Amino acid sequence: MYKISVVVATYNSGDFLSEFLDSIKSQSLGFEDIEVIFVDDASTDSCTLDLLHDFNKKYSNVSAVFLDENSGFPGTGRNRGLDLAGGEYVIFADHDDSYVENAFEVMYNEISKENADFLITNYYKVYERETVKEKTVFDGENVVVNTFKDDLRLFDIGPSIWTKLFKKDFLAENNIRFLEGMLAEDLYVYVYALLKSKKTVYLDDFYSYNYSIRDVDGNKSTIHIRNKKYLESMVNGYFEVDNLLDKLNKEEFFSNIFKRHFVYWLTSLVVSDISDAEKRELVVAINPLLKKQLAISSEFDEKSYLPLIDLILAEDYDKIVEEICKIKKSRARKDKIKSFFGLR
Structure with missing residues (x-):
C-alpha cells in the first residue's frame, strides 16, 4: 500500500x-x-x-x-x-x-x-x-x-x-x-x-x-477569475454547506464558517466586470445567506461593506448594486493612489 x-x-x-x-x-x-x-x-x-x-x-x-x-x-x-x-x-x-x-x-x-x-x-x-x-x-x-x-x-x-x-x-x-x-x-x-x-x-x-x-490575460489563477459563472457557482456551494450544517445539526457554527467567505465573495463581486443586471441576479441569490449572517453578527469584518447592511436586510437589490459600484470606484481610486506612491 x-x-x-x-x-x-x-x-x-x-x-x-x-x-x-x-x-x-x-x-x-x-x-x-x-x-x-x-x-x-x-x-x-x-x-x-x-x-x-x-x-x-x-x-x-x-x-x-x-x-x-x-x-x-x-x-x-x-x-x-x-x-x-x-x-x-x-x-x-x-x-x-x-x-x-x-x-x-x-x-x-x-x-x-x-x-x-x-x-x-x-x-x-x-x-x-x-x-x-x-x-x-x-x-x-x-x-x-x-x-x-x-x-x-x-x-x-x-x-x-x-x-x-x-x-x-x-x-x-x-x-x-x-x-x-x-x-x-x-x-x-x-x-x-x-x-x-x-x-x-x-x-x-x-x-x-x-x-x-x-x-x-490567458494565464490567470482561479483567484483572479470573477465572472458570473464563478460567482454563481460559489453561491451554490455555500448553500450546500449550509444544508450540511442543517443535516449535521451544527447550525450554531454558521457564522464561524461563513463570516470570512462572505467578505471574500462580496469583494469578488465588487472587483468583477460583470454587468449590473448580473450583479443584481447574484445578490438576489446569495441574500438569504447574507441575511442569516447579519442576524448572527450585525456587521461584516470589512468596514467598506457597512453601507450594504441595511440594504441587504431590506432586500433592496437595486440599491445594493448601486452601492457595490460606488465601493468599486472608491477601491479603484485608493489603488491608484497606492500605485502612484509605490505602495502595495
Missing part, C-alpha cells in the same frame, strides 16, 4: 503538469511510497493529453484517467480520483502548483504519530516577483485537537484543499466527498471533515505548498 495518494484534477494544464510531477518525484518521503492519480476533465489541448499518456506509461505509480465529458469543476475529478486511491492517506492538489521537498515526509510523520483523521499545513503564495508566507490567526502556533470545538479558529483557516492530508478510511467511513457541478467544493469537504474528525492536526509553522498566483 502506498503511504500517500495524490489526486490531481486537470484541464488544459500543459507544462504545469511536468513541474508539478517533478515536485512529487523529489519528495523526501520517497517517490516509490507515493501514488499520483491525474483525472483529466476532457482537455482539448494535445500537450496536456500527451503528457498524461506519457506519465501513465513511464511511471508504475502514476495513472491518468480521462473523463468523457467536461464537468467544468474540480469536484468530479477529485471524487473519481478518491475512488481509485489506494494509499493510506490522500491529498488533493491543483495541477499548476507544487509541494516543497519535505512536504509529504513531515505531513505523513505527524499524522501517523498523532493517529489523526486529517492534518493541515500552511503554504507559500508565489507571485511573479516574490514569494510570501500565508499569515493566519494562529501566528505560528501548532495545534492538535480532538474536536473542532476545542479551537474554533480552525474555521478561519483557508479551505484550500491542497494543504490537507486525510486518512482515506476517515473520508470513506463518513462519506465525505466533493460537491460536483459547483464551486466551494473545498470548503464543503473541509467543513465536513472538521465536524466529523476525532483528531485534527494543524501545523501553522510548516509551509508545505507553493500556491502560484498568476494574473496575466
Whole structure:
C-alpha cells in the first residue's frame, strides 16, 4: 500500500503538469511510497493529453484517467480520483502548483504519530516577483485537537484543499466527498471533515505548498477569475454547506464558517466586470445567506461593506448594486493612489 495518494484534477494544464510531477518525484518521503492519480476533465489541448499518456506509461505509480465529458469543476475529478486511491492517506492538489521537498515526509510523520483523521499545513503564495508566507490567526502556533470545538479558529483557516492530508478510511467511513457541478467544493469537504474528525492536526509553522498566483490575460489563477459563472457557482456551494450544517445539526457554527467567505465573495463581486443586471441576479441569490449572517453578527469584518447592511436586510437589490459600484470606484481610486506612491 502506498503511504500517500495524490489526486490531481486537470484541464488544459500543459507544462504545469511536468513541474508539478517533478515536485512529487523529489519528495523526501520517497517517490516509490507515493501514488499520483491525474483525472483529466476532457482537455482539448494535445500537450496536456500527451503528457498524461506519457506519465501513465513511464511511471508504475502514476495513472491518468480521462473523463468523457467536461464537468467544468474540480469536484468530479477529485471524487473519481478518491475512488481509485489506494494509499493510506490522500491529498488533493491543483495541477499548476507544487509541494516543497519535505512536504509529504513531515505531513505523513505527524499524522501517523498523532493517529489523526486529517492534518493541515500552511503554504507559500508565489507571485511573479516574490514569494510570501500565508499569515493566519494562529501566528505560528501548532495545534492538535480532538474536536473542532476545542479551537474554533480552525474555521478561519483557508479551505484550500491542497494543504490537507486525510486518512482515506476517515473520508470513506463518513462519506465525505466533493460537491460536483459547483464551486466551494473545498470548503464543503473541509467543513465536513472538521465536524466529523476525532483528531485534527494543524501545523501553522510548516509551509508545505507553493500556491502560484498568476494574473496575466490567458494565464490567470482561479483567484483572479470573477465572472458570473464563478460567482454563481460559489453561491451554490455555500448553500450546500449550509444544508450540511442543517443535516449535521451544527447550525450554531454558521457564522464561524461563513463570516470570512462572505467578505471574500462580496469583494469578488465588487472587483468583477460583470454587468449590473448580473450583479443584481447574484445578490438576489446569495441574500438569504447574507441575511442569516447579519442576524448572527450585525456587521461584516470589512468596514467598506457597512453601507450594504441595511440594504441587504431590506432586500433592496437595486440599491445594493448601486452601492457595490460606488465601493468599486472608491477601491479603484485608493489603488491608484497606492500605485502612484509605490505602495502595495
